[in-house]
Amino acid sequence: MQTCLLLLSALAAYLVSADECVGKNNGVFEIGCRAYVVCHNQHGTIHHCADPPALNTVYNSRTKSCDQPHNVPAPCGSWRDCSTLPDKRYADVTTNCTSYYTCQGGTYFGHNFCNPGVVFDENMQICNWPGNVAPPCGTAGTGR
Structure with missing residues (x-):
């Protein structure tokens, strides 16, 4: 049962990340303030910024990576x-x-x-x- 759940979870993650890149060029695209997708050949990998209690980070569209909120303009830099x-x-x-x-x-x-x-x-x-x-x-x- 646990193996089945892990397989379904992995498949769902693949389908979500694949859908994010359909029709997009290769590159990094914002999903929201706490996540982004790296697209390559119409397939993508979703990256999530760290959640508390780790460092509170948000997506920075200028650097195309997670960053400290004080380095990011609003609304993502707002806490x-x-x-x-x-x-x-x-x-x-x-x-x-x-x-x-x-x-x-x-x-x-x-x-x-x-x-x-x-x-x-x-x-x-x-x-x-x-x-x-x-x-x-x-x-x-x-x-x-």
């Missing part, structure tokens, strides 16, 4: 105190809600970005069209 926040994703209003950050067990797990044209909907916990999201992130109920 949130999750020690008193409930487990969930939070819209980042400093990016006009085009990104969100995750708190789990009092630990900050970094920013992720919504696709262009959508904003983060804290109620649904997904990126959504602005017309479906209440202010301050969207325009739902405002007549716009």
Whole structure:
């Protein structure tokens, strides 16, 4: 059973990393503030930046590697105190809600970005069209 789970886990990791590089040239591409993928010949390897309690690192698009947050511009270089926040994703209003950050067990797990044209909907916990999201992130109920 354990061997089967390991095989399924490895296959899932391969499929996810392979999908990240379809249609992309060789190179390094940001997945979110805490991960990036190295693509070569339409196949990729996903790299995750260190999680606490190790050094807290985030992806630096200038160096194309993980780096200390103070060397990285916002939003990835921003750090949130999750020690008193409930487990969930939070819209980042400093990016006009085009990104969100995750708190789990009092630990900050970094920013992720919504696709262009959508904003983060804290109620649904997904990126959504602005017309479906209440202010301050969207325009739902405002007549716009």
